[in-house]
Amino acid sequence: MPVDPQHPPVCDYEGSDYQQSFWEQGGRAYEDGAEAVALRRLLPKSGRLLLEVGAGAGRNTPRYAGFERIVLMDYSTTQMQQAQARLGRSEKYIYVAADVYRLPFAPGLFDAATMIRVLHHMAEPEKALARVRAALQPGATFILEFANKHNLKAILRYLLRRQSWSPFTLEPVEYLPLNFDFHPRAVRGYLKNAGFAIGRILTVSHYRIGFLKRWVPTRLLVWLDSLASLTGPLWQLSPSVFVRATTSGTTPVAAPGAFFICPECATPLPDEKDAVLVCPNGHRWGVQDGIYNFKDMLG
Numbered sequence: 001m002p003v004d005p006q007h008p009p010v011c012d013y014e015g016s017d018y019q020q021s022f023w024e025q026g027g028r029a030y031e032d033g034a035e036a037v038a039l040r041r042l043l044p045k046s047g048r049l050l051l052e053v054g055a056g057a058g059r060n061t062p063r064y065a066g067f068e069r070i071v072l073m074d075y076s077t078t079q080m081q082q083a084q085a086r087l088g089r090s091e092k093y094i095y096v097a098a099d100v101y102r103l104p105f106a107p108g109l110f111d112a113a114t115m116i117r118v119l120h121h122m123a124e125p126e127k128a129l130a131r132v133r134a135a136l137q138p139g140a141t142f143i144l145e146f147a148n149k150h151n152l153k154a155i156l157r158y159l160l161r162r163q164s165w166s167p168f169t170l171e172p173v174e175y176l177p178l179n180f181d182f183h184p185r186a187v188r189g190y191l192k193n194a195g196f197a198i199g200r201i202l203t204v205s206h207y208r209i210g211f212l213k214r215w216v217p218t219r220l221l222v223w224l225d226s227l228a229s230l231t232g233p234l235w236q237l238s239p240s241v242f243v244r245a246t247t248s249g250t251t252p253v254a255a256p257g258a259f260f261i262c263p264e265c266a267t268p269l270p271d272e273k274d275a276v277l278v279c280p281n282g283h284r285w286g287v288q289d290g291i292y293n294f295k296d297m298l299g
């Protein structure tokens, strides 16, 4: 389907019970543990302000505890409500409903960002990464997870002619509407084009196989995964890949006090007044129950 460059389509999680059905009841303790190890290895120990892109219900947010403040951002307001119910309202967390293609943050605001299991839904991955890059300071850390089309299972299925698409070619495979797997070399290209330098690469979830997850104790499987993960710089054959990237180039740092910009016209937004932020061009954005809503403009 052709993509409108102004409004790339969004995989909408509004009203979804993803956290409960996929993670808590879906037998994903192994994957969750393997991701925790990867984040521990890749994240800076401390920092000032981290942006979590597509935070969902905040499953990973406690893993960013070394940062003074964390902005949880997701397209779905109900995911933000679930995150808030889990993490609470405090100075540490800022909840923002917004589209990654129209980020409402001052350029050069954050010293780190993560994007875990979100590129998976991007019809315009390079555009989304460029938006994240713009919100980051020079030298900032960005941790990106992506679903890898060049994984061992896909390669075997292709060689045995049980799968029509090639895992070796660079274009993404959209195996369900708005669900994409990417080739690692293509993702490295997207990151470079968006203004990132590639750092450490970890392969994750090597043992995502039903019978192993059933029969091998989760802690042991996570430990085995953490060993296999170290081959990440050499080859990437696992279903999930984590990349630590650093912003390249000399872009400005946000001025002190700058925070939100209008997603419609990119002008700086003044502080909220009576739970509304109004930009100089008259676009109005609401704050409801501690969640900034930059998705639905107020009338």
Ligand SMILES: C[S@@+](CC[C@H](N)C(=O)[O-])C[C@H]1O[C@@H](n2cnc3c(N)ncnc32)[C@H](O)[C@@H]1O
Binding pocket: 010, 011, 012, 013, 014, 018, 053, 054, 055, 056, 057, 058, 059, 060, 073, 074, 075, 076, 079, 098, 099, 100, 101, 115, 116, 117, 118, 121
């Ligand atoms: C598979 S979930 C992952 C959630 C969380 N990162 C995790 O790993 O538990 C994907 C999330 O990306 C969000 N998302 C998808 N498209 C988005 C977009 N264009 N802008 C912001 N968030 C988006 C969805 O709302 C959903 O919460």
